[in-house]
Amino acid sequence: MKAHVLQVLAHVPDPEVPCLSVVDLGIVRDVTADAVVITPTYTGCPATLVIEQSIRAELDRAGYAHLGIKTVLSPPWTTDWISDEGHEKLRAFGIAPPHHSAREEDAICPRCTSTHTEMISRFGSTPCKALHRCLACGEPFDKFKCH
Amino acid sequence: MDRALSDYAMRLGDDSLILGQRLSEWCGHAPMLELDLSLANIGLDLVGQATHFLMLAGDADRLAFHRDVLDFKNCLLVEQPNGDFAQTIARQFLFSNWQELQLRELSGSANETLASIAAKAVKEVSYHARFANEWVVRLGDGTDESRARMVQALEWMWRFGDELFDVDAQLDPLIAERIAVDPRELRAEWEARVTKTLAQATLDVPVPRRGARGGRMGHHSEHLGHLLATMQFLPRAYPGTVW
Numbered sequence: 001m002k003a004h005v006l007q008v009l010a011h012v013p014d015p016e017v018p019c020l021s022v023v024d025l026g027i028v029r030d031v032t033a034d035a036v037v038i039t040p041t042y043t044g045c046p047a048t049l050v051i052e053q054s055i056r057a058e059l060d061r062a063g064y065a066h067l068g069i070k071t072v073l074s075p076p077w078t079t080d081w082i083s084d085e086g087h088e089k090l091r092a093f094g095i096a097p098p099h100h101s102a103r104e105e106d107a108i109c110p111r112c113t114s115t116h117t118e119m120i121s122r123f124g125s126t127p128c129k130a131l132h133r134c135l136a137c138g139e140p141f142d143k144f145k146c147h
Numbered sequence: 148m149d150r151a152l153s154d155y156a157m158r159l160g161d162d163s164l165i166l167g168q169r170l171s172e173w174c175g176h177a178p179m180l181e182l183d184l185s186l187a188n189i190g191l192d193l194v195g196q197a198t199h200f201l202m203l204a205g206d207a208d209r210l211a212f213h214r215d216v217l218d219f220k221n222c223l224l225v226e227q228p229n230g231d232f233a234q235t236i237a238r239q240f241l242f243s244n245w246q247e248l249q250l251r252e253l254s255g256s257a258n259e260t261l262a263s264i265a266a267k268a269v270k271e272v273s274y275h276a277r278f279a280n281e282w283v284v285r286l287g288d289g290t291d292e293s294r295a296r297m298v299q300a301l302e303w304m305w306r307f308g309d310e311l312f313d314v315d316a317q318l319d320p321l322i323a324e325r326i327a328v329d330p331r332e333l334r335a336e337w338e339a340r341v342t343k344t345l346a347q348a349t350l351d352v353p354v355p356r357r358g359a360r361g362g363r364m365g366h367h368s369e370h371l372g373h374l375l376a377t378m379q380f381l382p383r384a385y386p387g388t389v390w
């Protein structure tokens with residue numbers, strides 16, 4: 001059942017980064033006999049409620065109305081839980097995936113792969129992203145913050 | 148729910164809630180777009196943390212929207228007006244550096260819920276502290292105008308720092324049970340951090356002055372009432388209304 005539920009949830013997009021599913025994003029932590037266990041990305045992320053509703057709808061549609069949704073805070077979500085597939089999807093969508101680097105300001109341009117970039121702002125359009133600009137191709141882009 | 152634990156969760160929640168609401172006042176008014184995004188995002192994190200702490204304390208919505216000034220337990224620092232951008236940064240600088248240390252320690256709390264909220268929130272707050280530190284340096288070591296404003300802002304906010312490290316009879320038993328953080332143990336590290344950033348900003352540490360205290364006991368400055376009037380208007384005018 002667990003594998004099938006995860007397959008079902010792979011169709012639930014994140015409302016703010018719709019190229020990623022809630023499974024790619026790593027917020028689905030477990031599927032137990034009676035519940036899907038999820039964890040929020042950021043404590044104040046306004047998408048949390050929408051995500052829960054979308055998961056509910058998808059579970060009901062697939063015949064898992066008996067499964068509840070349980071939210072846990074611990075261990076805290078980290079971008080390390082974004083799947084490899086998720087990284088590829090982000091890049092294709094024009095968002096630099098999170099990567100651990102010596103300096104937080106470093107990024108790789110998702111358009112031209114140049115590392116000659118600068119950070120414009122620590123905070124972007126959503127809590128999970130920062131604003132960068134590519135100095136090679138001139139394109140401004142979002143980077144998923146390491147968290 | 149144990150009254151002492153509930154009160155402690157309320158202190159933590161109120162600090163985040165009130166500062167989150169304050170920062171939201173910048174939305175659409177910040178000096179530039181990137182700062183508008185930054186301040187709104189920091190506010191959002193704080194309101195998210197407040198939700199979790201207040202859920203532990205009781206009914207989060209009721210606590211946020213149906214308490215009056217005297218029942219709020221936030222420190223005086225967070226309710227201070229935004230002032231100019233330098234004043235907002237000075238407030239954030241003193242608070243986020245303290246909150247990061249507090250949450251780091253709280254993530255080891257004997258209370259599992261407090262520990263899990265803190266472990267999650269500390270990651271967000273370390274980012275707030277970095278943002279505030281960078282701006283203290285940029286304004287302090289900037290133009291004559293930005294420097295003068297930063298100096299003035301720190302002068303104004305400095306008196307609210309002492310309260311962050313106070314303990315009282317309500318906190319003592321929780322500290323003994325390892326549920327609450329002993330804020331006195333954070334002071335030396337906080338001072339070292341703040342002093343280091345001020346040195347980078349080529350600014351002097353403000354001269355100590357008599358600390359303003361009382362927030363934890365509900366003795367607030369006049370500013371909190373005005374903030375609550377804005378924040379609580381809708382649910383008070385239309386009780387039970389839904390979005």
